[in-house]
Amino acid sequence: MGLPHYVEHRKFAKPRLNSSDPSVLQYLDQDEREVAVDKVIKSALRKTDLSRANIAALEWAVNEITDNVLTHSQSHVGGFLICHKLSHHDILEFTVADAGIGVARSLGILDECEAVERAIQEGVTRNKSTNQGNGLYGTYQLALASSGIFALNSAHANLYVTKAGEMHIRDESIPYKGTYVVCQIDCANPQLIEHALTIGGREHSPAYDYIERKHEQAGGVLRVEAKDLCQTFGSRQSGIEARRYISNLLRDDDGLRLEVDFANVFVISSSFADEVFGKLFVEMGPLRYMRRISLRNVAPAIEGLIDRAITLRSQTGL
Structure with a gap:
């Protein structure tokens, strides 16, 4: 996975995403973020049978969550991204992590458990004049439609959604200093976008995707x-x-x-x-x-x- 580089960068080389094993990708700005997202989509196309719509759904979710890091987290090390295919399933799991101020401080909510619960609700953002607040909500809905897990950890708050759609929120005694999101998307679901990405009462279709661009x-x-x-x-x-x-x-x-x-x-x-x-x-x-x-x-x-x-x-x- 290449984690040793981020623990001791003088001793271990920075990892590269290859065709066999997923590696952790760090990004510090929008250009590096776009490169990391493209590497994840390219890897997914090699490993999983994907419809055009599901490629767009995966790309939309990864774009939204990775962009949240640069927009909201104030993380001094940027963000980290990794994606892999679950064995014997057409399910892709991606994780995005940062070392920023956390969801509660970003939203201005004192109760950290309340903050992570509100963060996955539609339209919740700290600044509605610049952000729609649908990235976490839409990604959470994709996991639900996929019967996959979804997790959001920030500071002392741990939100976990099971494959059956059951949500658990608990207060952790040891904090995670930042935020991380885990999402599983079922690429075998041909109607994933129709079932999941309904925003503002209307079905949301990503405007363009990796195949169109590349x-x-x-x-x-x-x-x-x-x-x-x-x-x-x-x-x-x-x-x-x-x-x-x-x-x-x-x-x-x-x-x-x-x-x-x-x-x-x-x-x-x-x-x-x-x-x-x-x-x-x-x-x-x-x-x-x-x-x-x-x-x-x-x-x-x-x-x-x-x-x-x-x-x-x-x-x-x-």
């Missing part, structure tokens, strides 16, 4: 650089993550076409080629595959490996 081109074309699909091109495990990333990009709109750009990639393994392109060819069928997926800037050696992988996989099937 991959959409004119004319209904998505473009992805091969290096965004995974960290390495030498293993079947990397291929599994790359294939899931591609499948997620194409999942909801059969009219979209995807260009995979292999610029500056000079070698891939046979197992990687088979896991990604061989299996996609068989899963989608030849005509649909050729209509929807094209490769650009492919080195001859890589092209040969992909052609062979498709031929062999077509003979053996999935």
Whole structure:
């Protein structure tokens, strides 16, 4: 997870988010926050089957909670973010933490338990002229709709919502010096936004999402650089993550076409080629595959490996 760096930064290197293990990401300003959120979404696309709507829901929640840190917490170390997929479930859990003034001081409420309870209610914020106060509320609703846990700890107050939706609030004798939020989102729920993000009596749809910002081109074309699909091109495990990333990009709109750009990639393994392109060819069928997926800037050696992988996989099937 990379935690030792934040305990003793002179001895341990700063962690990097890779394709296998989640790492703690620190952010000190809006630019670093946006980079951290994008890394989390990219990792989620590699590890979990996601609809376009659920990508937007996850991105909205992580954006809201991480932005709260910079807007309200006055944390001298900024914020910390980590996200991982629960084993054997399509559930993503993310945690955002800071070392700031806490929810009660931010809202101007003396009772800390009352403060965390009010913080997850709709429209609660310290300054309604600049903030709508729906970040924690909407994130809490996403966890409820997912039958996932939600936790909000700040100073002496501990709010915990079980998978059954039961809320428990208790006064802790040992304070957490700051605030942290834990939220679980069920990515297998196709109507997550419809069930959860109702704000001001109206369904809230995030205006745009990661795929639109990072991959959409004119004319209904998505473009992805091969290096965004995974960290390495030498293993079947990397291929599994790359294939899931591609499948997620194409999942909801059969009219979209995807260009995979292999610029500056000079070698891939046979197992990687088979896991990604061989299996996609068989899963989608030849005509649909050729209509929807094209490769650009492919080195001859890589092209040969992909052609062979498709031929062999077509003979053996999935």
